[in-house]
Amino acid sequence: MSRKIVIDPVTRIEGHLKIEAVVDNGEVKEARCTGNMFRGIELMMRGRDPRDATVISQRICGVCPQDHGNASALCLDSAFGVDDRIPDNARLMRNLIHGAHMVQDHILHFYHLAALDYVDIKDVAKYQGPDGQLNSIKDFISRGELAPFMPRYEGDYRLPPEINQQAVAHYVQALEIRRIGHEMVSIFSAQAPHSAGVIAGGVTNAPTVDKITSFLWKLRTLREFIDGTYIPDVLAVAGAYADYTEIGAGCKNYLSYGGFDLDGKERDLAKRKRLYRQGTTSASLKWQALDAGRITEDVRHSWYEDSTSGRHPYEGDTVPRTGKQGAYSWTKAPRYDGQVYEVGPLARVAVTYASGDGAVKSLVDWALGELKAPASALFSTCGRHLARALCAKFVADNMESWLMALKPGEPHYVTYEMPEEAKGFGILEAARGALGHWIEIKDHKTANFQAVVPTTWNVSPRDDRGNPGPIEQALIGTRVKDEKNPFELVRIARSFDPCMACSVHVITPKGRDLGRFQVL
Amino acid sequence: MTQNVKEIPVIWLAASACTGCSVSLLNAASPRVKNLLVDQVIPGAHVNLTFHQTIMAGSGEVAITALEKSAKEHRGKYLLAVDGAIPTGDMASCCAMGEEGGKAVTMEERFTDLARNALAVMAVGTCASFGGVAATAPNPSNAQPLDKIMKAKKIDRPLINVPGCPPHPDWIMGTISHIILNGLPGPEDLDTNLRPLAFYGKLIHENCPRRAYFDEGRFAKQFGDEGCLYELGCKGPITYADCPIRHWNNGTSWKIDSGAPCQGCTQPEFFTVPCYQKLLDVELPKIGAYWLEEREV
Numbered sequence: 001m002s003r004k005i006v007i008d009p010v011t012r013i014e015g016h017l018k019i020e021a022v023v024d025n026g027e028v029k030e031a032r033c034t035g036n037m038f039r040g041i042e043l044m045m046r047g048r049d050p051r052d053a054t055v056i057s058q059r060i061c062g063v064c065p066q067d068h069g070n071a072s073a074l075c076l077d078s079a080f081g082v083d084d085r086i087p088d089n090a091r092l093m094r095n096l097i098h099g100a101h102m103v104q105d106h107i108l109h110f111y112h113l114a115a116l117d118y119v120d121i122k123d124v125a126k127y128q129g130p131d132g133q134l135n136s137i138k139d140f141i142s143r144g145e146l147a148p149f150m151p152r153y154e155g156d157y158r159l160p161p162e163i164n165q166q167a168v169a170h171y172v173q174a175l176e177i178r179r180i181g182h183e184m185v186s187i188f189s190a191q192a193p194h195s196a197g198v199i200a201g202g203v204t205n206a207p208t209v210d211k212i213t214s215f216l217w218k219l220r221t222l223r224e225f226i227d228g229t230y231i232p233d234v235l236a237v238a239g240a241y242a243d244y245t246e247i248g249a250g251c252k253n254y255l256s257y258g259g260f261d262l263d264g265k266e267r268d269l270a271k272r273k274r275l276y277r278q279g280t281t282s283a284s285l286k287w288q289a290l291d292a293g294r295i296t297e298d299v300r301h302s303w304y305e306d307s308t309s310g311r312h313p314y315e316g317d318t319v320p321r322t323g324k325q326g327a328y329s330w331t332k333a334p335r336y337d338g339q340v341y342e343v344g345p346l347a348r349v350a351v352t353y354a355s356g357d358g359a360v361k362s363l364v365d366w367a368l369g370e371l372k373a374p375a376s377a378l379f380s381t382c383g384r385h386l387a388r389a390l391c392a393k394f395v396a397d398n399m400e401s402w403l404m405a406l407k408p409g410e411p412h413y414v415t416y417e418m419p420e421e422a423k424g425f426g427i428l429e430a431a432r433g434a435l436g437h438w439i440e441i442k443d444h445k446t447a448n449f450q451a452v453v454p455t456t457w458n459v460s461p462r463d464d465r466g467n468p469g470p471i472e473q474a475l476i477g478t479r480v481k482d483e484k485n486p487f488e489l490v491r492i493a494r495s496f497d498p499c500m501a502c503s504v505h506v507i508t509p510k511g512r513d514l515g516r517f518q519v520l
Numbered sequence: 521m522t523q524n525v526k527e528i529p530v531i532w533l534a535a536s537a538c539t540g541c542s543v544s545l546l547n548a549a550s551p552r553v554k555n556l557l558v559d560q561v562i563p564g565a566h567v568n569l570t571f572h573q574t575i576m577a578g579s580g581e582v583a584i585t586a587l588e589k590s591a592k593e594h595r596g597k598y599l600l601a602v603d604g605a606i607p608t609g610d611m612a613s614c615c616a617m618g619e620e621g622g623k624a625v626t627m628e629e630r631f632t633d634l635a636r637n638a639l640a641v642m643a644v645g646t647c648a649s650f651g652g653v654a655a656t657a658p659n660p661s662n663a664q665p666l667d668k669i670m671k672a673k674k675i676d677r678p679l680i681n682v683p684g685c686p687p688h689p690d691w692i693m694g695t696i697s698h699i700i701l702n703g704l705p706g707p708e709d710l711d712t713n714l715r716p717l718a719f720y721g722k723l724i725h726e727n728c729p730r731r732a733y734f735d736e737g738r739f740a741k742q743f744g745d746e747g748c749l750y751e752l753g754c755k756g757p758i759t760y761a762d763c764p765i766r767h768w769n770n771g772t773s774w775k776i777d778s779g780a781p782c783q784g785c786t787q788p789e790f791f792t793v794p795c796y797q798k799l800l801d802v803e804l805p806k807i808g809a810y811w812l813e814e815r816e817v
Binding site: 040049051056143148153178188197412 | 525527534536537538539540541542543544546547549552553554557558559566568569570571572573574575576577578579580581582583584585586590607610611613614615616617618619624653654656657658660661663685686742743744768769770772773774775777778779780781783785791794795796797
């Protein structure tokens with residue numbers, strides 16, 4: 001018998017997400033992701049001074065604002081015609097600001113958003129030892145008011161008590177570490193979240209030796225944590241939950257825009273030399289070059305005007321239609337070459353690996369060796385967590401050379417003349433994957449602005465041809481052991497690190513609701 | 521240790537928000553967010569955060585049941601914190617959370633029910649306080665700040681605004697600590713925009729380290745120049761906040777120290793004016809030799 005599981009809200013993500021899944025004989029037959037929030041930030045850009053984009057676009061998301069700030073800056077650089085003249089200091093500082101933000105974001109996701117799906121905090125009640133943090137949590141548990149850590153799904157917690165205790169200690173430590181990551185953003189970019197240093201034409205302030213050294217030692221602290229704690233913890237979870245290296249793969253098409261500019265002269269961002277490579281690949285790991293012209297957004301199943309469907313972002317429009325027949329999400333459905341693509345750490349690791357990058361290849365091969373798992377384990381729920389941890393390491397390890405290449409006293413900003421009419425776009429790898437901003441300027445003002453964000457790719461609803469989005473595909477075929485505690489669904493959804501309010505619905509294979517099932 | 525700990529129930533709703541307010545709270549240095557949620561943040565008092573969808577363990581019905589249970593058990597006693605403005609009327613479905621009888625429950629409905637029975641309501645961030653980004657023209661989701669919704673629905677619970685995009689973690693922590701130590705702030709503690717004077721009592725311009733440049737008429741013309749950032753769009757002259765003294769991210773820096781103009785993010789005017797254009801029609805005290813020649817600003 002089919003049952004429909006509705007998870008609304010999916011918590012411990014950014015924003016409002018609902019998941020519906022139709023489960024038949026314990027297996028997910030159909031799944032729907034619903035984005036439950038619409039603000040229309042793209043519409044707010046119209047008629048404004050184009051330079052406002054780096055400020056306003058950050059407010060799309062307070063968890064990954066820096067990704068938007070940097071994408072908008074690239075977008076404006078190209079529209080203003082200075083994309084090949086950004087001073088090296090500015091390019092490097094943008095990389096460092098973005099890198100610091102991204103690394104703390106990955107740590108935040110694993111420990112503070114995902115870990116409670118795998119780690120049982122209640123084992124701290126059994127702790128016998130001198131650790132002050134753990135004893136304070138033990139005291140908290142003994143007082144009996146356990147929110148926000150309880151209630152929760154019950155059952156499938158597999159780590160032994162001492163590992164759970166250690167993981168909880170790391171949860172607390174990771175709060176400090178990610179805070180230091182934001183302090184690094186603040187050094188070069190005023191504050192975090194919603195920093196102010198990255199602007200069209202460069203950055204607002206010069207690198208100085210005191211800032212460089214302060215940044216360096218905070219970076220070293222992060223690197224120690226990534227190598228000594230974060231990666232070992234991810235490997236421990238992936239080892240104890242080995243079945244999650246086999247489920248939740250989904251569409252197995254991967255898209256990366258590339259990220260962290262290693263060169264500032266190439267104007268074509270699809271070709272610019274970047275730390276993460278641009279391109280697409282699949283589980284076969286055959287690399288193909290990126291063509292940003294192949295990106296379109298469908299809206300047949302989204303609450304937007306149908307006439308805007310299938311357009312490239314330059315021609316894109318955002319016309320809300322609440323209650324539209326057949327629609328079930330505020331999220332649009334971006335597609336590449338008409339196909340469903342996953343984006344995120346796994347995608348950029350896979351694309352960079354497939355492109356032949358030696359450093360990423362040896363990192364991935366090492367991690368799979370530690371896990372004693374085949375390459376296919378990467379394309380899975382735990383594989384996404386592992387890829388994210390390796391991304392944190394890859395970026396943090398590279399940041400030191402960018403930092404030491406800064407030249408105090410040399411330019412960090414280039415002037416430009418605001419064009420009367422222009423187009424521009426900026427694409428990069430955000431923490432959660434491929435992020436693009438497109439702008440059209442008329443009469444010195446923003447005439448159109450479109451952002452195609454990573455989570456839109458991943459939580460996208462069905463496209464105009466009826467193909468489900470990446471998370472929907474990752475859920476379909478999953479066996480749910482205990483429908484009252486559908487760990488599998490939230491673990492799979494969270495492995496994508498969705499950045500929005502969405503919910504998961506389980507519906508019947510033919511769309512018929514065969515009796516509603518309350519998820520308790 | 522475990523005796524006589526007063527539990528302070530807090531329900532936190534995320535409306536049309538970006539979660540930046542919550543992320544900013546995570547950056548609190550002393551007390552830290554762990555001290556707030558796990559320890560007795562003030563000896564003898566523990567903040568019992570019964571609902572916060574970005575932090576809490578439970579999902580779906582588990583989470584919604586926790587919310588409803590807490591609202592019932594702590595009726596009249598919980599502090600309701602909200603980040604984000606709230607889409608209203610025909611556009612209310614632009615922000616929804618959870619379902620009832622198979623129908624999505626809008627944030628407008630959730631907020632109205634919860635606010636009516638709260639001890640007090642705390643608007644966290646500029647969207648909840650004044651509309652902010654969510655309500656920026658053309659306000660496609662008809663998003664409204666809490667104040668307007670409470671007036672329209674005749675909800676007379678006390679409201680405290682803690683604006684900022686995001687607010688500094690100390691402003692959130694400090695407001696909560698004030699409520700625990702001294703009870704709800706009275707009219708003497710708040711300005712006309714219902715902001716705690718302790719944090720929003722003075723203009724950025726009054727405490728700005730580049731103020732001397734303004735008085736001398738030395739203005740930065742480009743990013744990176746020495747000088748006052750007024751002509752690059754600084755909103756310091758109209759913005760009430762203590763950033764110049766407090767600094768951000770554990771005292772690391774803040775906008776003007778990084779050569780970036782203040783964006784006026786704690787103000788109702790946030791985003792109604794261009795970010796990088798000189799403020800127009802603003803009355804400023806013209807002190808110093810430069811201003812003796814009756815210049816216009």
